[in-house]
Amino acid sequence: MKGGKRNRSKTAAPYHLRLFVAGEEPNSRKAKETIKKLCETHLKNKYKVEVVDVLEDYKTALENNIFLAPTLMVISPPPPVKIIGSLNDTRKILDALGLRESEEET
Amino acid sequence: MGEKKEGRNGILKKSLTHIQGLDSILNGGFPTQRMTLVVGEPGSGKTVMGMEFLYHGALHGEPGIFLGFEESAIGLRENALTFGWNFGFLEKKHHLFLMEGRIDPEMVVSGKFGLKPMLSVISGKAKDMRAKRIVLDALDVLFRLFDDPLQIRAELHQLNHWLSHSGLTSLITLKPKESPPGVLFQDFFYSMADCVIHLDARLFNQISTRRLRVIKYRGSSFGRNEYPFVITEKGIRTIPITDFELRHQPFGGRISSGINQLDLLLGGGYHRASCILIAGEPGTGKTLLVSTFAQKVCRKGEKVLYLSLEESPEALIQNITSAGIRLKPFLKNGKLLCMGSMPEATGAEEHLLRIMDIVDKIKPHHIIIDAISACERMGGKPAAFEFLMRLLNFLKERGITTILTNQTSGSKAQMEISGNGISSMVDTVILIDYIHKEGETSRTLQVLKSRGSKHSNQVRELRIEGDGIHILDVYAGPKGLQTPRQVKEAKDPIELLQRIKGGKK
Numbered sequence: 001m002k003g004g005k006r007n008r009s010k011t012a013a014p015y016h017l018r019l020f021v022a023g024e025e026p027n028s029r030k031a032k033e034t035i036k037k038l039c040e041t042h043l044k045n046k047y048k049v050e051v052v053d054v055l056e057d058y059k060t061a062l063e064n065n066i067f068l069a070p071t072l073m074v075i076s077p078p079p080p081v082k083i084i085g086s087l088n089d090t091r092k093i094l095d096a097l098g099l100r101e102s103e104e105e106t
Numbered sequence: 107m108g109e110k111k112e113g114r115n116g117i118l119k120k121s122l123t124h125i126q127g128l129d130s131i132l133n134g135g136f137p138t139q140r141m142t143l144v145v146g147e148p149g150s151g152k153t154v155m156g157m158e159f160l161y162h163g164a165l166h167g168e169p170g171i172f173l174g175f176e177e178s179a180i181g182l183r184e185n186a187l188t189f190g191w192n193f194g195f196l197e198k199k200h201h202l203f204l205m206e207g208r209i210d211p212e213m214v215v216s217g218k219f220g221l222k223p224m225l226s227v228i229s230g231k232a233k234d235m236r237a238k239r240i241v242l243d244a245l246d247v248l249f250r251l252f253d254d255p256l257q258i259r260a261e262l263h264q265l266n267h268w269l270s271h272s273g274l275t276s277l278i279t280l281k282p283k284e285s286p287p288g289v290l291f292q293d294f295f296y297s298m299a300d301c302v303i304h305l306d307a308r309l310f311n312q313i314s315t316r317r318l319r320v321i322k323y324r325g326s327s328f329g330r331n332e333y334p335f336v337i338t339e340k341g342i343r344t345i346p347i348t349d350f351e352l353r354h355q356p357f358g359g360r361i362s363s364g365i366n367q368l369d370l371l372l373g374g375g376y377h378r379a380s381c382i383l384i385a386g387e388p389g390t391g392k393t394l395l396v397s398t399f400a401q402k403v404c405r406k407g408e409k410v411l412y413l414s415l416e417e418s419p420e421a422l423i424q425n426i427t428s429a430g431i432r433l434k435p436f437l438k439n440g441k442l443l444c445m446g447s448m449p450e451a452t453g454a455e456e457h458l459l460r461i462m463d464i465v466d467k468i469k470p471h472h473i474i475i476d477a478i479s480a481c482e483r484m485g486g487k488p489a490a491f492e493f494l495m496r497l498l499n500f501l502k503e504r505g506i507t508t509i510l511t512n513q514t515s516g517s518k519a520q521m522e523i524s525g526n527g528i529s530s531m532v533d534t535v536i537l538i539d540y541i542h543k544e545g546e547t548s549r550t551l552q553v554l555k556s557r558g559s560k561h562s563n564q565v566r567e568l569r570i571e572g573d574g575i576h577i578l579d580v581y582a583g584p585k586g587l588q589t590p591r592q593v594k595e596a597k598d599p600i601e602l603l604q605r606i607k608g609g610k611k
Contacts, residue, residue, distance in 0.1 A: 020223060022223060025222065027220060054222065054223040055226050058229070058230030062205070062227045065205075067207050068220065068223060071219070079212075081213075082210055082214070083214040083215075083216055084214070085215050085216040085217030085218055086216070086219070088218075089216040092214050095214075
């Protein structure tokens with residue numbers, strides 16, 4: 001697990017994301033890369049991403065009712081939302097994070 | 107797949123469902139550590155079957171997981187409680203675990219995804235609680251999220267592979283015709299599952315009936331009929347009609363009908379554990395005849411269940427007092443249970459189960475069903491026939507004397523007299539009839555059939571007096587059958603004249 005690795009700010013990050021992956025299967029790997037890139041581009045120093053591998057930590061998945069992978073949970077800012085899939089559509093993610101208006105394209 | 111892991115002596119292991127009747131249809135339950143598929147429309151009872159399977163498993167040392175894609179855990183707990191199943195308690199003891207697989211409507215889909223977490227979560231939880239059973243309820247809902255046929259197929263294979271190696275006995279429920287595009291979704295499950303069961307609820311003559319059918323059961327025999335079932339306040343119940351090879355009790359000794367002259371006609375009374383049918387038009391005295399019997403045996407301290415399908419018990423008890431029959435004391439001392447039932451209130455299945463429950467509870471020596479002609483109102487002739495065949499079979503197995511009345515219409519077709527085609531189950535038939543002669547109507551009684559005994563087939567007169575039923579000889583004269591009075595009057599025309607003028611009663 002690589003939970004909480006990218007916590008740059010000392011206080012609570014305004015963008016708190018949790019990404020559930022299933023080991024190294026292609027969709028999960030893709031999602032991990034996408035989210036890394038997206039955060040660095042749009043949310044520099046303002047984000048925290050936890051990565052949970054459901055194959056190793058089923059309990060966290062169960063607590064969050066995760067049955068599909070990859071799943072990205074937006075914990076903050078509210079409202080909480082789940083995005084499933086390899087995250088191939090960046091706009092949808094920015095939408096979910098409330099960043100769509102200001103940032104049109106990556 | 108599962109075969110290699112299991113295959114001890116090639117004997118298929120089975121897990122009891124403990125659902126009444128289902129285990130005998132399945133010859134012992136669902137296939138252990140394999141997949142059973144239950145297919146049915148919404149409301150056909152799939153979820154209840156899943157819950158009951160887990161509930162009984164949990165009580166019998168086989169913990170289980172319920173993963174529902176449609177209902178919330180709270181909803182399931184509430185539903186379970188209506189059947190008296192305390193899921194909360196079992197969850198606390200780790201005998202049961204409810205997972206919510208409902209799809210969040212706010213969820214965003216972006217790109218491809220897979221089912222691995224589901225399998226990982228189930229595996230982890232199953233290991234922790236040593237689960238033996240799992241229900242995946244409304245799995246079709248989950249697969250609606252996928253749109254690529256190739257991927258769906260891959261996921262299905264993965265799921266099947268995982269299930270067959272999980273060591274869990276699984277039950278998957280699906281709605282029919284709910285296939286994601288481009289995939290023979292149902293076909294896949296039909297071929298992968300070791301046991302496939304169809305449930306359906308349909309309306310027949312305005313009365314809802316539920317049916318269950320086993321489509322396949324790999325490596326096992328099973329009941330191949332369509333079985334009616336009901337969802338009672340205790341869960342699913344079904345009665346397989348496998349007992350037609352007749353495990354009936356032999357007749358017992360004789361028991362008085364309560365009327366000496368009738369006992370003589372019958373060659374010594376009714377046979378215990380036999381089935382007696384009393385047929386006749388309305389008002390011929392069928393109810394009086396059977397309540398005379400009830401009074402007689404209750405006096406001897408034997409128990410009677412009186413099933414009144416036409417009159418309320420109160421009205422019945424009151425009406426028969428006019429012929430001097432008093433059953434009230436026996437209601438009080440518990441020798442008689444009088445049960446009124448509106449035939450159209452529920453389907454034949456529920457009537458049947460209700461009666462069977464009561465019979466097993468109070469264990470009567472004798473049962474009276476007044477009148478079987480009313481059974482048609484439970485949902486048509488076929489339903490009535492099935493109801494009676496199964497009920498009579500059930501009673502015969504328990505050695506209970508059964509007295510049926512049947513109301514015939516004017517036609518007196520043999521079919522009606524013998525009662526809905528159940529004649530093979532009936533041992534004795536008594537016909538009460540009217541004869542109209544010389545300005546009066548008299549009742550006649552005749553024993554048409556009586557298995558296992560000599561009986562008179564002569565016609566007698568049946569008279570209803572203030573002190574009960576009397577049976578008198580009749581005479582075959584030049585004018586046909588004559589009652590004793592008619593014979594007397596024939597000899598003495600003045601008496602006849604007096605009566606017709608209204609002088610004599």
